[in-house]
Amino acid sequence: MTLRAAVCENINLYMEKNEEEFRCYLKEFVSAVWILLGNMVSQASSNRDQLAITAIKFLTTVSTSVHHALFEGEGVIQQICQSIVIPNVRLRDDDEELFEMNYVEFIRRDMEGSDLDTRRRIACELLKGIATNYKNRVANLVSIHIHSLANPVANWKDKDCAIYLVDVQNFFGSVIVPELQSPDVNGFPMLKAGALKFFTMFRNHIPKQAALQLFPDLIRFLGAESNVVHSYAAICIEKLLLVKDEGGRARFNADDVSPFFISLRDNLFIAMKFPESEENQYVMKCIMRVLGVADVNGEIAGRCIDRLKSILSEPFPSLEMILVNDVTEFFPYAFQLLAQLVELNRPPFSPSYMRIFKILLSPDSWNRASNVPAFVRLLQAFLQKAPHELNQDGRIGHVLEIFEKLVSLPGSLEQGFYVLNTVIENLEYSVLERYICHIWEVLFKQLQHWQTVQSRKTVKLVKHLLILMSLFIIKHGSNNLVDTIHPNLFKSVLENALDATAVEHWGKMLDGIVTLLSEAERDRIEDEREMPDIDENVGYTTTFVRLYNAGKKEEDPLKDVKDPKEFLVVALARLSAIYPGRFPQIIWQYLNSDNQAALLHFCSTYNCQIL
Structure with a gap:
């Protein structure tokens, strides 16, 4: 053979x-x-x-x-x-x-x-x-x-x-639908699984009304004894709720799910009680998707949590066992899950959580590159939920040592800025003041180093540095930024802001801002989160894999700015009132014709005038 x-x-x-x-x-x-x-x-x-x-x-x-x-x-x-x-x-x-x-x-x-x-x-x-x-x-x-x-x-x-x-064209109605509507969910299980698979694969081609009519049947199959059949039913429901029509709008919404929600919820939890399906990933994913689409009030959420408690055990002891036994293969996953648990907790934290925080602050914990993204994710969670803990026992110094170590390595530069951004965002300036000069010294030394060796990392460093400075200004004011970089720098910046050498930079910057704001939303491409560029250790090392549903919720530091276009023209109008006659000339000289027209349209829309 x-x-x-x-x-x-x-x-x-x-x-x-x-x-x-x-x-x-x-x-x-x-x-x-x-x-x-x-x-x-x-x-x-x-x-x-x-x-x-x-x-x-x-x-x-x-x-x-x-x-x-x-x-x-x-x-x-x-x-x-x-x-x-x-x-x-x-x-x-x-x-x-x-x-x-x-x-x-x-x-x-x-x-x-x-x-x-x-x-x-x-x-x-x-x-x-x-x-x-x-x-x-x-x-x-x-x-x-x-x-x-x-x-x-x-x-x-x-x-x-x-x-x-x-x-699919001439088959669904004549063969698949009768199988799905069969009253015996346990008869010919492989045939039932094939019918459910067919429905799942061709879900985009099945009209919405026809699919809704079959929802009660899909829910019935969640009670099938065959693990494959009730898993396929869960997969089919989960995939149907992801279907989008032209224009990107979801085909099924909360109103569509509402009539079936109670029976759907109950049968999903029944499916998890069958032998070998206690940890059925397909059923769990379907529960997640249904709760994401349906209108869930406090009572429904409480019942779902009670059902989950009866099936699942508390995750923290298992995660703690992974750490205690040094099961390095699971570290990247364990720390991402711990970050979620920290974010869902309310301070003060229990001693178990504080022991993990102490592990985080140990320099030895950061030696394994594959753990760094998950460690950073967990450290960010602690800094956001309990920033006052940093004021005790010199912990802020340990955090800044971690930041300094991360930004000194090309592979963890981005992670280092994530830590520092979280520190800047969550600590008061009075706490940060004694460390700020040292932070700028570290960053500018790194910038000088990468410029000297002409590394491609220079662009990435400059990008993160600008984001950090912007965040610092938002949280602690521009005075504190420039004066901590260099004493009295803010005064000299004000004196030279409108010098001829600065006007060109200012004008080009305004041109770029107007271009950004006038772009149509459909022309903007949202970058996917990239896997951090982490250098591999010599020999074996666990690879970091980001858990898709354990992502960090991003907070908007400028929630008060509802409309950036309005914010821009109001600020320009206010500034031009202080220096009348200067800005129209700069706008005419440095903005291209399209951006001049766009800026004029913004001013007209928000009833602002640049003098």
Whole structure:
């Protein structure tokens, strides 16, 4: 078997890489592989899978090449469907065993796309390959076979095979809906799972009203005894609630969910009581999605929390055990979850939490690069929830030592600024005052260093430095900023603000601000959060993976500024009233014509005048 599989793999490579040289041998090889696959129809054991897969891959490669005419003969495509595609798409005993014994692995293969090299998937790829050049013939043949297969009385496995092959257009209403509306949720579980999978995969094509009519049936399937069936029902509901119509608006909203909410909530928690589904990730994700879409009041939230308490245990002891036993593989996850727990707690914190805070302040804890983002996330949570704790036992000095260590390394520069920004944002100036000069000294030394070596990190450092300075001005005032950088600097800045050398910079800056504010929202691209650029340690190190639902909620430091356009023109009008006649000339000289018109429109809209 291994030798034959290797031969099939080799001739497939010849077909892909040396088609011209191989074409004179192609017909004989196609015939030989075809006969080989035909002889394997009755031999569906798993030890022949690799041979069947490589052989079908070879036929698929031929079907999409310039030699596809080998398949256009009378009855050839029909014979391929009968002798190769349908037998390999049909469920086998191994599939049934996996369905019953290891539902997580079955879902991973069947729903999450890890079945790339299975007979089922490869047989469908062959059919797609032939349809590339013979679409109508393939469609007619498949329709005939589906009609004969879709008879559950004769054989439910054949109907599952039909579901796997079908096109959505003429199938959903006639075959899938009756299965979903079947009163027995436990009968033919693999067939029910196939119907739920079909609904999930083609959810975008199912009209909203038709989907809503099937919601009660989906909720019923949450009570199915089969782990796969109630997991597929949860997946289907969760994916439906994510569907968006044109324009990005969610297709289903709270009003749509409201009539079914109580039964949906109850059945989701019932699903988690089945054996091996106590920690069912698909059901939990569905609960999260439903609560995110539905209107949830205090009473409903309380009941959900009570249900969760009866199923789940308190996470803190488990996280503490990870730390105590030094299970480094789970550190990045544990610290992100601990950050969430800290944010949800109210000070004063228990001794257990303060012990973790003490670990955070230890320099040795920051030596493993993969832990840094999660450590920073947790440290930010402590600084935001209990900033007064920093005034005790010299803790603020320890935090600033951590900041200094992080910004000195290119791989953790960004994380260092996250720590410092949180300190600046949450501590009073009276607490910070004695440390501010040292902070600026550290940052400007770093800037000088990276400029000297002409590193690409210079741009990133300047960007974070500007954000830090802006945040400092917002929280503690511009006087404190410039005077802590250099004594009496603020006075000299005021005296020279409108010198000829400064006017050009001021004008260009205003031009950039107007460009930013006048851009249409649809033209702005929101950057995705990037994975921090962390240098890897020599040898093995756990990789940091950000938990998607453990993200930090970003706070707007300028909540009072409701409209930035209005804020700009009001500030300009106020400044121009102090120095009348200066700003119109600067605007005319340094703003391009489009931005001049945009600024004029802002002034008109908010009834402001630049003198």
